Amino acid sequence: xxxxxxxxQLLLPVNPVFMTVTLLIAFALNLIPxxxxxxxxxxLAVALVFWAVHQPRRVGxxxxxILGLLMDVHEGARLGQxxxxxxxxxxxxxxxxxxxxxxxxxxxxxxxxPLFVVxxxxxxxxxxxxxxxxxxxxxxxxxxxEAMLWPLATIVLLxxxxxxxxxxxxxxx
Numbered sequence: 340x341x342x343x344x345x346x347x348q349l350l351l352p353v354n355p356v357f358m359t360v361t362l363l364i365a366f367a368l369n370l371i372p373x374x375x376x377x378x379x380x381x382x383l384a385v386a387l388v389f390w391a392v393h394q395p396r397r398v399g400x401x402x403x404x405i406l407g408l409l410m411d412v413h414e415g416a417r418l419g420q421x422x423x424x425x426x427x428x429x430x431x432x433x434x435x436x437x438x439x440x441x442x443x444x445x446x447x448x449x450x451x452x453p454l455f456v457v458x459x460x461x462x463x464x465x466x467x468x469x470x471x472x473x474x475x476x477x478x479x480x481x482x483x484x485e486a487m488l489w490p491l492a493t494i495v496l497l498x499x500x501x502x503x504x505x506x507x508x509x510x511x512x
Contacts, residue, residue: 350497350500350501351499351500351501352500353393353394353499353500354499355397357499358390358394358397358398361386361390361496362383362386362387362390362398362402362406364386365382365383365385365386365387366383366406366409366410368382368383369381369382369383369410369413370413377474377475377477377478377480377481378477378478378480378481378483378484379481379484380481380484380485380487380488381481381485382488383406383410383425384424384425384428384455384458384485385485385488385489385492386492386496387402387403387406387425387428387429387432388428388429388432388451388454388455389489389492389493389496390496391403391428391429391432391433391436392432392433392435392436392439392440392447393436393440393496393497395432395433395436398429399429399433400426400429400430400433402429403422403425403426403428403429403430404422404425404426406421406425407419407420407421407422407423407424407425407426408421408422410422410425416466417465417466417469417471419465420462420465420466421462423461423462423465424458424459424461424462424465425458427457427458427461428454428455428458431454431457431458432451432454435450435454439451444489444490444493444494445490447489447490447493448486448487448489448490449486451485451486451489452482452483452486455481455482455485455486456479456482458482459478459479459481459482463478
């Protein structure tokens, strides 16, 4: 196990119910119609990458694929467009999770940015391969906004794990 740096506190174990609820809330936020804003960040992608980095045994490629299919059905997109994107995101996040956890949230955001760009490009290529229209280059603003959401996601999603454990007078630590 990787030991945390001395300036960080040890985190409590994550509650699987909390993890599931956060993914469902992120999915619900993606369901809100904001119009055709091309640079709109994908909140579900940020939550998927976060949990794939912090809990790779619980959130993996299969969860990304299922949530991607649900997003495809919701948006009426080509079936598999979001599934491919989310699968690539989870695969990349699991591949870099050990290295990524050594850095702070801002450095993590810089390292996660190429992952979001590759996922957005894969989604765009999948759309163009089946005859879809080119959405314009302004759609590439979304990965930048998603990377900017990373420090906020780190603060919000790790907050329940940072609470102090129950005090026990007989426990030495």
